[in-house]
Amino acid sequence: MKGYLKTTAGFVLSATMASVSHADVTIGELQGFTGPLESMIGAMSGGANLAVTEANASGNYLQGTINVVQGDSVCIDPAVAIAQAEKMINDDNVMAIMGPNCSGNTGAVITNVLVPNGIVSISPSATSPALTTLEDGGWFFRTAPSDARQGPVLASIAMSRGQTDMAVTHSNSDYGKGLADAFVTAYEAMGGTVTVMAGHDDDKADYSADVAALSAGGSATLAILGYADTGGRGIIAASEDTGAFSDYVFGDGMISAVTSGCCCRWIMGYFTFS
Amino acid sequence: MLSWIVGGLAAAGAAWWIGKITLSLRSDYLAIATLGISEIIIYVIKNEDWFVRGLKNVYGLQRPVPYEVDMQKSEWLQNIVAWIHKSELQFLSQSEQIDKLGDYVREASVVFVKLSYSGLFLVILVAFIVLSNLALNSPWGRKVRAIRDNEVAASAMGKNITRQHLQIFVIGSAIVGIAGALLVTYDGIFIPTAYQPLRFTFLIWVMVIVGGSGNNLGSVLGAFIMWFIWIQSGPIGLWVVEMLGNYVQEGNTSLEFIEDRVHYLRLIFMGSIMLLIMRFSPGGILPEKNKEL
Numbered sequence: 395m396k397g398y399l400k401t402t403a404g405f406v407l408s409a410t411m412a413s414v415s416h417a418d419v420t421i422g423e424l425q426g427f428t429g430p431l432e433s434m435i436g437a438m439s440g441g442a443n444l445a446v447t448e449a450n451a452s453g454n455y456l457q458g459t460i461n462v463v464q465g466d467s468v469c470i471d472p473a474v475a476i477a478q479a480e481k482m483i484n485d486d487n488v489m490a491i492m493g494p495n496c497s498g499n500t501g502a503v504i505t506n507v508l509v510p511n512g513i514v515s516i517s518p519s520a521t522s523p524a525l526t527t528l529e530d531g532g533w534f535f536r537t538a539p540s541d542a543r544q545g546p547v548l549a550s551i552a553m554s555r556g557q558t559d560m561a562v563t564h565s566n567s568d569y570g571k572g573l574a575d576a577f578v579t580a581y582e583a584m585g586g587t588v589t590v591m592a593g594h595d596d597d598k599a600d601y602s603a604d605v606a607a608l609s610a611g612g613s614a615t616l617a618i619l620g621y622a623d624t625g626g627r628g629i630i631a632a633s634e635d636t637g638a639f640s641d642y643v644f645g646d647g648m649i650s651a652v653t654s655g656c657c658c659r660w661i662m663g664y665f666t667f668s
Numbered sequence: 669m670l671s672w673i674v675g676g677l678a679a680a681g682a683a684w685w686i687g688k689i690t691l692s693l694r695s696d697y698l699a700i701a702t703l704g705i706s707e708i709i710i711y712v713i714k715n716e717d718w719f720v721r722g723l724k725n726v727y728g729l730q731r732p733v734p735y736e737v738d739m740q741k742s743e744w745l746q747n748i749v750a751w752i753h754k755s756e757l758q759f760l761s762q763s764e765q766i767d768k769l770g771d772y773v774r775e776a777s778v779v780f781v782k783l784s785y786s787g788l789f790l791v792i793l794v795a796f797i798v799l800s801n802l803a804l805n806s807p808w809g810r811k812v813r814a815i816r817d818n819e820v821a822a823s824a825m826g827k828n829i830t831r832q833h834l835q836i837f838v839i840g841s842a843i844v845g846i847a848g849a850l851l852v853t854y855d856g857i858f859i860p861t862a863y864q865p866l867r868f869t870f871l872i873w874v875m876v877i878v879g880g881s882g883n884n885l886g887s888v889l890g891a892f893i894m895w896f897i898w899i900q901s902g903p904i905g906l907w908v909v910e911m912l913g914n915y916v917q918e919g920n921t922s923l924e925f926i927e928d929r930v931h932y933l934r935l936i937f938m939g940s941i942m943l944l945i946m947r948f949s950p951g952g953i954l955p956e957k958n959k960e961l
Contacts, residue, residue, distance in 0.1 A: 427931030427932075428932060464906065464931070466931045466934060470859065470862040471862060472855045472857055472859065472862065473851070473855060474899060476855070477899045481899075498859035498861075499859075501727045501857050502857045505727075505856045505857070506855075506856055510774070510777060510778045510781065511775075511778060512774055522725065524727050531737060566723055566861070568723055568860070568861060570723070571723040571724060572724060593715070
């Protein structure tokens with residue numbers, strides 16, 4: 395116990411000493427490189443690193459060079475995300491963190507790491523409305539809009555395109571369910587009709603039963619509010635195989651090379667919102 | 669903290685019902701039946717929104733230890749920290765002193781909270797180890813091992829096998845229930861979709877096997893080792909690729925290929941470490957000791 399205290403104190407001391415000199419600045423990139431968002435992470439990580447490369451190349455950054463330390467948050471394992479964030483702060487001495495991705499992880503990292511240590515972070519993809527009211531002490535920012543906003547905007551786009559009735563399927567997760575609730579409430583308030591609303595589980599081999607249940611409502615439009623890598627792709631494939639739906643509405647979790655690839659091949663009338 | 673006990677009791681209660689239904693089954697069939705029931709429970713909870721919010725996350729759970737932010741504002745911690753770093757602080761100017769002290773107080777509060785958590789969990793862990801070791805060496809423990817080793821013989825000696833199975837199943841579930849409650853307390857958040865089989869069935873199972881099933885300390889050691897690997901395999905992967913980068917020339921395409929996929933090395937490392945341990949010490953790191961009865 396005492397040894398633990400000593401090493402931790404030693405750690406902390408050396409970390410503080412090192413942070414005094416500002417020759418180099420380190421930023422932590424805490425993203426779900428593995429896990430349900432992995433195909434979207436490539437673009438997010440690329441974006442972050444492009445900004446860092448440009449800032450370094452311009453030579454206008456006054457603090458010196460920016461280094462990036464990467465860490466895998468596994469996206470849905472808060473214990474790992476907390477451990478990685480703490481490692482970044484104590485070991486790598488980061489001054490800010492980019493990430494984490496999934497909303498649950500983000501909430502855990504905010505309360506357990508960011509606020510206590512006073513480290514600022516910005517998440518590219520945490521969209522849960524709950525993060526707006528979470529006690530973050532001003533240390534947390536995000537670039538993706540809250541689902542409480544995305545839902546109504548997506549609904550008004552759908553209405554403006556004349557999609558007055560549709561089936562809605564959401565990923566069985568906090569993200570999918572929260573977004574679907576926000577979307578359906580707004581959509582029905584605008585006069586739209588939701589024929590069927592059902593969740594789908596991610597990582598299933600076959601979605602034809604889900605698609606059959608969704609198309610039983612009779613609408614030709616399907617809103618998929620889920621993950622492009624897992625359930626969303628399967629739903630599209632099953633729907634295209636059976637010809638159940640001809641028109642789609644996607645939430646922001648559906649943006650990926652995978653969906654645009656399959657959509658270009660199979661689907662004519664689709665749009666995404668981000 | 670009450671929730672930990674409730675968690676244990678709830679798990680024990682569920683286990684009693686499940687045990688009553690399934691424990692007449694044997695080995696493989698038992699595993700399949702319990703897996704099936706656990707899936708049913710998960711599906712029901714997922715789809716019933718009124719009950720524990722269904723799929724939605726629960727943020728900002730109460731915690732048994734003080735919040736770091738409150739501690740940073742508390743005077744006693746500031747005084748202690750100022751006293752510890754007195755020799756260093758006295759040479760600085762007023763404003764530097766305040767800055768520095770702020771840093772130290774922040775770190776001290778984080779360390780304090782981590783220490784309180786580890787203290788709290790250590791007490792529970794030690795209590796469980798002591799209890800299970802006592803149980804293992806008691807007449808009850810001998811009975812349990814006899815049933816495991818030879819059910820027919822134990823039954824011939826007049827032991828009620830089904831009753832024992834149910835009892836052990838319920839006790840084990842209660843311990844897991846308490847552990848789950850501890851985990852959620854530590855995370856400060858409850859994420860229904862995060863509890864995936866890979867992480868919460870497979871990894872825990874591996875902890876037991878690697879540490880040595882049949883040895884209480886082995887399971888604890890296995891848990892520490894596997895958790896360390898689970899957390900550190902990412903950084904190890906990054907480090908290995910960095911080292912490789914020193915030995916091959918710039919622009920080597922196969923290295924670039926690996927660099928793009930460096931985060932997936934994590935899973936490969938997990939697997940290979942497990943294979944190595946299984947290959948060279950099949951009984952786990954601390955195998956079961958065979959005691960003369």
